[in-house]
Amino acid sequence: MCGIIGLHLRNPDLYPRLGQLLTGMLCEMANRGSDSAGVAVYGDPSWSPPGRSTVSVLQIADPPTVAETTIAAELGAPVTVSMLGESLVVSADVPADELHAAVRGAYPQALIGGFGADVTVLKGVGHPRELADTWRLQGAQGWQGVGHTRMATESAVNAAGAHPYAVGPDQCLVHNGSFSNHATIRRELRAEGVHFDSENDTEVGARFVADQLAKGRDVETALKELCATFDGFYTLLVSNRDSFAVVRDAIACKPAVIAETDDWVAMASEYRALSGLPGVERAEIWEPEPEVVYAWTR
Amino acid sequence: MDEVSFDLRDVALRDVNAALHAPGLDGEFVITNPEGTHNVAVGVSTPVKITVKGHVGYYAAAMNQQAEIVIDGNAGTGVAENMMSGTVWVKGNASQSAGATAHGGLLVIEGNAAARCGISMKGADIVVGGGIGHMSAFMAQAGCLVVRGDAGEALGDSIYEARIYVRGNVASLGADCIAKPMEPEHHEELGRLLKAAGFGDDDTAAYSRYGSARDLYHFHVDNAASY
Numbered sequence: 295m296c297g298i299i300g301l302h303l304r305n306p307d308l309y310p311r312l313g314q315l316l317t318g319m320l321c322e323m324a325n326r327g328s329d330s331a332g333v334a335v336y337g338d339p340s341w342s343p344p345g346r347s348t349v350s351v352l353q354i355a356d357p358p359t360v361a362e363t364t365i366a367a368e369l370g371a372p373v374t375v376s377m378l379g380e381s382l383v384v385s386a387d388v389p390a391d392e393l394h395a396a397v398r399g400a401y402p403q404a405l406i407g408g409f410g411a412d413v414t415v416l417k418g419v420g421h422p423r424e425l426a427d428t429w430r431l432q433g434a435q436g437w438q439g440v441g442h443t444r445m446a447t448e449s450a451v452n453a454a455g456a457h458p459y460a461v462g463p464d465q466c467l468v469h470n471g472s473f474s475n476h477a478t479i480r481r482e483l484r485a486e487g488v489h490f491d492s493e494n495d496t497e498v499g500a501r502f503v504a505d506q507l508a509k510g511r512d513v514e515t516a517l518k519e520l521c522a523t524f525d526g527f528y529t530l531l532v533s534n535r536d537s538f539a540v541v542r543d544a545i546a547c548k549p550a551v552i553a554e555t556d557d558w559v560a561m562a563s564e565y566r567a568l569s570g571l572p573g574v575e576r577a578e579i580w581e582p583e584p585e586v587v588y589a590w591t592r
Numbered sequence: 593m594d595e596v597s598f599d600l601r602d603v604a605l606r607d608v609n610a611a612l613h614a615p616g617l618d619g620e621f622v623i624t625n626p627e628g629t630h631n632v633a634v635g636v637s638t639p640v641k642i643t644v645k646g647h648v649g650y651y652a653a654a655m656n657q658q659a660e661i662v663i664d665g666n667a668g669t670g671v672a673e674n675m676m677s678g679t680v681w682v683k684g685n686a687s688q689s690a691g692a693t694a695h696g697g698l699l700v701i702e703g704n705a706a707a708r709c710g711i712s713m714k715g716a717d718i719v720v721g722g723g724i725g726h727m728s729a730f731m732a733q734a735g736c737l738v739v740r741g742d743a744g745e746a747l748g749d750s751i752y753e754a755r756i757y758v759r760g761n762v763a764s765l766g767a768d769c770i771a772k773p774m775e776p777e778h779h780e781e782l783g784r785l786l787k788a789a790g791f792g793d794d795d796t797a798a799y800s801r802y803g804s805a806r807d808l809y810h811f812h813v814d815n816a817a818s819y
Binding site: 545546547549551564565566567568569570579580581583584 | 627628629647649650666668669685687688706707725726727
């Protein structure tokens with residue numbers, strides 16, 4: 295069991311409330327998985343300042359001030375850093391791939407949680423409520439957020455095993471279920487030169503989707519390809535800076551509920567995570583059909 | 593007798609369920625603000641009337657005996673699972689495994705039911721106003737499943753002796769499930785169930801019946817060498 299939540303806001307009046315709404319959703323799903331948690335927030339002006347790129351990094355032993363100097367030296371340009379829980383959030387006035395390469399160059403052993411122009415990814419080991427507090431998630435703003443509460447089944451309980459997997463620029467994937475042929479697909483992707491951070495099955499799904507997107511496919515095609523390639527159980531929520539998509543496997547035993555109003559689209563493992571959203575009593579609510587890709591764009 | 597009301601924002605679910613389990617209980621009860629909570633009104637075994645106002649989570653009204661329970665909203669996984677008798681009536685849609693393993697009673701879902709509706713049902717009657725998802729009536733042993741809309745893939749897979757009536761399209765039939773003729777007793781049975789569920793105006797001739805080909809679960813001595 296794991297819990298998934300996602301909120302894609304259509305009404306800009308709600309952007310200031312994104313973090314508050316996400317916190318409520320995440321904590322409601324805490325009893326589906328409470329060993330680790332993670333969120334991806336799109337568009338928070340302080341975490342991902344407009345016009346700059348952001349990389350979130352875990353497992354850097356250096357204090358933030360030292361890390362700032364080290365990464366700036368590697369990049370050859372100034373960076374700003376802040377700590378949100380265990381994550382060091384680094385931003386700079388350069389494209390995301392350059393900042394990503396500089397962080398990786400400066401700290402080859404560190405775990406990169408996510409990177410992009412608009413997304414900040416925070417994850418770690420612990421109870422979702424305590425993690426949300428350390429991230430100060432309540433105060434976050436933006437147009438879109440995704441979250442996950444983990445009950446580990448496929449790999450170790452550590453930060454590298456926590457979701458989201460945000461392995462491509464501004465991309466993010468969360469998963470409830472388990473892939474059964476992930477080892478084979480990981481081997482194939484490794485042979486193509488794809489780097490992996492963990493032995494986690496979901497990471498393989500995320501790297502597969504990122505690989506598909508990098509080859510120019512759209513998210514719907516990428517997820518259909520995933521359905522054709524992966525065996526196992528899954529409800530997936532896959533986001534990008536301009537899209538929000540849900541897909542379930544053919545058996546569809548892992549739960550999923552989608553709710554939609556003029557103001558937002560939301561998805562969660564269970565309805566109770568949606569029950570606090572404004573206007574939910576007027577929402578259209580349904581369960582996604584197996585192997586149908588549901589996608590919304592900004 | 594006055595109606596008793598429980599607001600789940602104020603009263604713990606365990607306390608509400610314990611109150612509903614009092615021996616010899618009768619009367620009418622209303623539960624408000626379920627907000628997707630699991631296990632609402634489970635295990636009730638007296639002929640009370642319970643109305644739940646809002647959407648419920650997993651296993652609502654499970655194991656019901658005798659009670660008439662109305663869910664004025666949507667229901668999560670396993671509504672009325674293992675019901676023994678009484679009535680569970682969902683005004684909205686139901687998630688997967690509605691009426692799973694139910695032995696008796698009537699489950700009405702006015703909207704749609706998701707995958708595995710009536711899985712392993714053992715004697716209950718289920719009437720669905722809309723459609724049902726894939727793998728419904730999987731290994732269904734006894735009782736009736738009535739569907740006013742369409743049925744998803746693999747309907748009635750490995751079915752035993754339950755009877756399925758569908759008005760709309762069936763995406764596909766599961767292993768050992770076949771269409772069967774509508775005899776007079778089937779029109780009578782279907783008409784009675786539709787009337788009980790508030791759909792008495794439906795023409796039973798618009799429905800098709802499905803059931804077991806009885807090829808799967810019988811041991812065929814001709815094949816003994818293969819076993």
